[in-house]
Amino acid sequence: MELSSVVVQTTPFDGQKPGTSGLRKKVKVFMEKHYTENFVQSIFNALGDKVKGSTLVVGGDGRYFSKQATNIIIRIASANGVGKLIIGHLGILSTPAVSCIIRRRNVLGGIVMTASHNPGGIQHDFGIKYNIENGGPAPDSVTDAIYEHTKIITEYKTTPALETDRLIDVLGSTTYKVDGRDFVVEVIDPTIDYVGLMKEIFNFPKLRDLIRGTEKRPQFHVLIDSMNGVTGVYVRRIFVEELGASPDHNVRRIVPLDNFGEIHPDPNLTYAKDLVDTVKANLQYNLGAAFDGDGDRNMIIGKDAFFVTPSDSLAVLANNLDCIPYFQKHGVHGFARSMPTAAAVDRVAEKLGKEMFEVPTGWKYFGNLMDAGRLSLCGEESFGTGSDHLREKDGIWAVLAWLSVIEHKNMSVEDILKEHWKIYGRNYFTRYDYEECDSDAANLMMHHLGQLLASKDIVGKSFASSGKSYTVRKADNFSYEDPIDNSVTKNQGVRILFEDGSRLIYRLSGTGSSGATIRVYIDSYEKENILADAQDMLKPLVEIGLQISQLKKFTGREAPTVIT
Template structure:
């Protein structure tokens, strides 16, 4: 982590626009095809409407920004940075490479006591330029925005005429390196902090779970063999958390115990939905290989999970046999 002071007096501008139909967010946010979000002013409009709906709370606030790394994430973050700077947001906390699981965003919002977060995800929907993108809002309790907030955003989308933007704020490589960047925008300080997406979340997990006991379970002891797991991140955002927690912290084997843990912007052309259709490989491996005790697969943004246990473990859990 490094500190970068970028002292320059940047100016924001006001750009005229017109509303788009159908920008009504649900509890899972606004989901459309990537090419819809790529239309001129489409994403800019929606981000400005989110900020407009926050009203007087916006000035001087901090927001968390990140997502599941699907296609268009970087472009959307660039837009969010430039619009947030022009709208008197004081600080953005952004995951390195734009990566944050949805639970990690919730944790950061609560830990840092910030106004909320913008999560860039379409959950278990397929990714890539031909597929889906999404933007959702979390509020100060870490949870999804309630109807009162999403309704206010939707009302803004129907009447928006302009958005504020900071065109000369260079963002193209900003999320590539961790560090704190401070700018002067319209005479105000504007801070962008790029952080390791796993650190705060792992610290939270260590407060909830006994990592030493989990490590002994995964690695085994002189009296008990290793508890053999197979964790499939389906090329989604949980890959960085699985590597950090299961491999680095708990000692799982990177070749035998985890799979597809590198986040890809198209999820490797698979459907990142952990069900019996799209996670069939995981189910088959646990079923066919008696050495596996437990398997789990995650969706694109780390909210949904499929768990699979071996027949031998079911017997032990149910009947107490060894």
């Protein structure tokens, strides 16, 4: 059947500016007439002639509105001259899997339907982002171009007669004739490429022996929680089918739901409390892990729910990469962290003689360093860890890496951390999130902090609380010059740096869909006192941070929504 595309007249929508990882809004915004179509067409407009005859990957975390958005993308792609779409079965692809498929199949890029760790369902959030040919999130130059097109768009192209409702329900390829051209839709098993890559990186037989136990080694009990997100299909395939974990006792919430079962799919101590409580109540579990909605974030806890901060997780993995076959083969070229992330990995880099990079928040900033061969492992304090095997953070990879370290060292999670702190000292770290604040109030607070920086009076000033005193060594708004392409990214967060190495950082998050999220990061390094309670150790600095920012005065908030 010969199909013809049509041109639909439209007008721009305000505010279609991609944030840190794409465009995120409430589902009902994306459901407005022409809204999703405008943004998808703007992606193709920004790509220009490259899209003609190209192959793109499409998939997402399965949240509400994913199927409708997939249908829109298929029709618009066909009308814009795309040659082929590779789509996960039922529209399911984790964000790391999208990156994997782009890289392994050498395609132009991918469109990812996700709002990551944000809640799902008709009352909550949806998102769309574009990943480029290296598999990573689009850089600022591309997202800025997409945004400019959203402001001037007057029409979009689509193929309305292309029947898509059941297309993604069946594995296999379908070829259509659209405007005289072949247009192919290939629906794939979402796990094949990704699992193949994981088996190249890790020693699966050793990990299976760890989880199942051997005559010489007792079973290592894990509890893996997909939080009703996209990783469920990968957890079943890897942990149950490949590594022999019990589907009844070692994994939970592995069926992806479009509303995530009405939970917040964010793997932290607040939103993954159910996992934490289960591991704490059942001492047979040696490790617990949780993932977010699209599978790029992870949380690690040990026996009795011993919590591993993302900053410490990054540092421990950096110190033990030699036990993973991938790094034995490819070597270790450098480490990086986002600016707000505690500096624990910096000390590992120094000891091992590796390059160390501090970048703005957003995984896209690691991509250039990886592509240039200068970065092997990186992470963010927001529960993201990954390596140069992909250009996205990767939750399942992080858990497999931790299991590899545990198998190699034959130690518990807690003992591995204590050994690490004894060698390197400990960065006590916490993050206070104030979600859905009034945007004007949040901006006023950041303006207040900007005025403090401009006055320069804060440098050299001392602040005291709970018997501890801190003197400001430096205060700035973080900027970053990419050492590969020399691009400059400014205004990435207000930093208050103290003489003892402690830090306060204030940022407005770019990952929410409404209002403003204020994040306050508190980081303090201790060389000797490494086994104290983190919240007790950080309490004075927390109080000083609230005093400096006057957060309560500006926002009216008595307490954070989430403490990490």
